[in-house]
Amino acid sequence: MMTRPIEARISLDALSKNLSRVRDFAPGSAVLSVIKADAYGHGLLPVASALSGSEGFALLELGEALKLRQAGYRQKIVLLEGFFSAAELPEISANEIDIVVHCKDQLDMLCSEALPKPVGVFLKFNSGMNRLGFDRKGFYAALERLRRSDNVSGIVLMTHFPAADLEAGITSEMSEMEAVLSGLSFPLSLANSASLIRYQETRTGWVRPGIMLYGASPFPDTSAAALGLTPAMTLSSRIIAVQDLKTGAGVGYGPMFRADRPMRVGVAACGYADGYPRHAPNGTPVLVGGKRSRTVGRVSMDMLYVDLSGIDHAGIGTEVVFWGEGLPAEEVAHACGTISYELFCARAPRVPVTYY
Numbered sequence: 257m258m259t260r261p262i263e264a265r266i267s268l269d270a271l272s273k274n275l276s277r278v279r280d281f282a283p284g285s286a287v288l289s290v291i292k293a294d295a296y297g298h299g300l301l302p303v304a305s306a307l308s309g310s311e312g313f314a315l316l317e318l319g320e321a322l323k324l325r326q327a328g329y330r331q332k333i334v335l336l337e338g339f340f341s342a343a344e345l346p347e348i349s350a351n352e353i354d355i356v357v358h359c360k361d362q363l364d365m366l367c368s369e370a371l372p373k374p375v376g377v378f379l380k381f382n383s384g385m386n387r388l389g390f391d392r393k394g395f396y397a398a399l400e401r402l403r404r405s406d407n408v409s410g411i412v413l414m415t416h417f418p419a420a421d422l423e424a425g426i427t428s429e430m431s432e433m434e435a436v437l438s439g440l441s442f443p444l445s446l447a448n449s450a451s452l453i454r455y456q457e458t459r460t461g462w463v464r465p466g467i468m469l470y471g472a473s474p475f476p477d478t479s480a481a482a483l484g485l486t487p488a489m490t491l492s493s494r495i496i497a498v499q500d501l502k503t504g505a506g507v508g509y510g511p512m513f514r515a516d517r518p519m520r521v522g523v524a525a526c527g528y529a530d531g532y533p534r535h536a537p538n539g540t541p542v543l544v545g546g547k548r549s550r551t552v553g554r555v556s557m558d559m560l561y562v563d564l565s566g567i568d569h570a571g572i573g574t575e576v577v578f579w580g581e582g583l584p585a586e587e588v589a590h591a592c593g594t595i596s597y598e599l600f601c602a603r604a605p606r607v608p609v610t611y612y
């Protein structure tokens with residue numbers, strides 16, 4: 257039986273090549289590969305296997321961390337939001353999982369439990385993002401309590417930058433961080449992808465690359481190819497119907513697109529329930545049978561429309577690539593007013609993944 261033709265093909269080789277690029281940029285750093293959100297939609301266990309040369313993994317859910325331990329990974333595993341209730345701590349400790357500690361509630365819970373084994377802590381400083389982390393005073397107080405606690409086996413000091421990918425950079429946050437670190441001697445964890453690519457001073461201790469491992473650029477002004485990164489995921493489907501539009505005819509829901517001349521339109525089996533953004537405007541780039549074209553009309557739940565003008569060989573069964581090989585996800589994301597991260601994470605469970 258022929259199945260619905262949509263698929264995400266993921267190159268394991270691209271993932272491991274991108275890990276080598278991380279090492280080119282940050283030689284000597286330990287790599288904590290960020291595989292949160294089902295490895296940015298690429299699949300937790302296959303990605304972990306392709307990146308098994310990493311010194312560690314970072315993600316959010318304890319359940320996912322336990323899957324990695326059960327699969328035999330002995331590396332460091334860090335929970336980026338730490339834990340959410342004291343009830344999680346015994347399992348965290350028994351499985352030697354590291355936790356981010358970002359607030360006093362976590363600190364109180366951690367210091368008042370009797371744990372089977374001490375746990376590794378990434379103590380988070382809020383250097384200006386105002387998302388997670390302690391202010392300067394709270395940070396010193398937390399550090400003192402962690403140093404004295406029998407529940408703590410090691411301490412890494414970390415922060416996260418809000419604009420490492422943008423013009424603003426990390427200047428103000430880095431000077432906050434340097435001020436708080438003065439006189440302290442602990443391993444550090446500072447860099448996401450953008451930061452480790454651009455800022456030498458953050459290539460230290462544990463680096464935390466995410467998006468670059470999946471082969472997309474973190475920067476609006478630099479392509480993945482220019483950074484030597486290889487896209488891992490290609491989302492594709494096929495044309496399942498063709499419509500001949502007369503001048504003035506619309507396609508799909510609402511009046512979003514009308515033909516200004518007679519034209520052929522292909523209906524591709526991919527919609528917002530597959531993870532393609534519904535807010536994609538007319539003109540979002542696609543590849544139809546290997547040729548660049550554009551979307552027209554409003555994306556439906558299960559289908560979208562592509563312009564077949566000038567692609568005479570295209571018909572039912574012709575492949576349509578939405579992003580990946582030959583069409584950078586960043587470019588599609590930009591056209592849709594979002595970032596490649598969101599496209600990848602939105603890949604719906606109903607889209608089958610094949611690894612090669």
Ligand SMILES: *Cc1c(COP(=O)(O)O)cnc(C)c1O
Nearest residue numbers: 290416448449450464465466467
């Ligand atoms: C997601 C995340 C990263 C990875 O960021 P990229 O931009 O994908 O490299 C690093 N650190 C923290 C704290 C994160 O939440």
